[in-house]
Amino acid sequence: MSSDVLDLSASSIELTRVICDIDSVSDNEGPLADLIENTVRALPHLRVDRFGDTIVARTSLGRDQRVVIAGHIDTVPLNKNLPTRFETIDGVDYLWGRGTVDMKAGVAVQLKLAAELTDPVVDITWIWYDHEEVSESKNGLNRLSQTNPELLQGDFAILSEPTRSEIEGGCNGNLRAEIRTRGLRSHSARSWVGDNAIHKAAPILDILAAYTARQVEVDGLVYREGLNAVGISGGIAGNVIPDECMVHINYRFAPSRSGEEAIAHIEELFGEWEVEIVDLAVGARPGLDAPIAQQFVAAVGGVPMPKYGWTDVxxxxxxxxxxxxxxxxxxxxAHADDERVPLQQITDCExxxxxxxxxxxx
Incomplete structure (x- = not known):
């Protein structure tokens, strides 16, 4: 294998190992992006463009339909889990190491098929993008949607997120909010002079503890919602009654609910306190009623499931x-220190x- 291109005649399992051993923690995707770009530019049936560390490669065969297949090339930080290694646990063969699940095994399958499928039944846009694991503003797919949205156009899209090589349709929405209580500072030796903001947060926690999350059917898939405290902060010093407390909550909502409806639900529950929405990403309906999606399900097999987390779909x-x-x-x-992918799932996906x-x- 040349040092500046990938050997796409190798198996998708071997390709996974090779690209996982290239450190591409968010903000360090450049070397892997260079390698992918050099490799796919050598394929004469693809038109290749690069935007930052995002690579787009397209067929132009004049097919009636176009499919977009995308995967991110960055990972979360390492924790002594590179280089990769093969291991067998309870009779199952795995590739162990950072990125094997999220999501370089899917990226390797994309690369393998991008090289070999010179005459597919649909036109294909392959996308390998950067900065998925960090802020929205850096996300390569988000940038592409703003600067070159025509490159995302297609009749159907597949995101190579880990799904055990089973279809997971759409995704839940994601909202984060900060709920604040206010009080009055005083010396803790004279607490009756003050007003304890942390104590006033107890009803917020009571609402969360008693909350029953919905299970919502959307286009035949049942999405589980969730509303949880994920952080709480307050207090100034060990001898001061606090005048502010903030409960950080995370709401995962079914894709049938709009962003405005999700905000309204949070305000309905916590409207008597200060509510600040600090992050909002709407979900995606499954889209499995489209004929091209049904063809995909028939070809891949299995029973589609819902995606509970938010993804770039x-x-x-x-x-x-x-x-x-x-x-x-x-x-x-995904993101686990013992991150590992069953080899059979790589083969099944391909x-x-x-x-x-x-x-x-x-």
């Missing part, structure tokens, strides 16, 4: 493009995508 949904999550790896192992994109029967 919502960007495609916001453009009116039905989108699903489909990639190797158990999402419960087989499923290849069958659909070539019109073959799985």
């Amino acid at each position: 919502a960007r495609f949904s916001g453009l009116g493009i039905p989108a699903v999550n489909y990639g190797p790896g158990d999402p419960l192992k 087989r499923g995508l290849r069958a659909w994109l070539t019109g073959a029967t799985r």
Whole structure:
């Protein structure tokens, strides 16, 4: 293998190992982006463009439909989990190491198929993007949607998020809010002079503890919501009655609920206190009623499930493009120190995508 290109004749398992061993923690995607760009530019059937550390490669075969398949190349920080290694646990063969699940196994499958599928039944836009694991403003797919939205256009989109190589449709929305109580400072030896803001937060916690989250059916998939305190802060010193307390809550809401409706629900619950919405990302409906999505399900097999977390499929949904999550790896192992992907899931993902994109029967 040349030092400046990937050997795309290697298996998708071997490609996963190679690209995982390249440190690409967010803000350090450049070397891997360079390698991907150099590799796909050598493929004559693809038109390749680069935007920062995001690489876009497209076929132009004049097909009636276009599919967008995207995966991010950054990872969360390392914790003594590189280089990768192969291991067997309870008879299951794994590739262990940072990025194997989230989401370089999916990226490797994309690269393998991008090289080999020169005559797919649909036109394909392959996207490898940067900065998914950090702030919205840095996200490569978000930047692309703002500067070159035409490159995201298609009839269907697939995000290579880890799903155990099963289809997960759409995603929940995500809202974070800060709920504040106010009081009056005083010396703790004379607490009756003050007004304890932390004590006044107790009813907020009571609401959260008693809350029953909904299970909502959307286009045949049942999404589980969640409303939880994820942080609490208050207090000035060990001998001062605090005059402010903040409860940080996270609301995961079904994709049938708009951002405005999610905000209204939070204000309905906590309206007697100060409410500040600090983050809001709407969800994505499954989109599985589209004929092209049904063809994908038929080719891949299995029963589609809902995606409970928020993913970048919502960007495609916001453009009116039905989108699903489909990639190797158990999402419960994403970001874990013992992150590891079953080798069979890498093979299954490649087989499923290849069958659909070539019109073959799985």
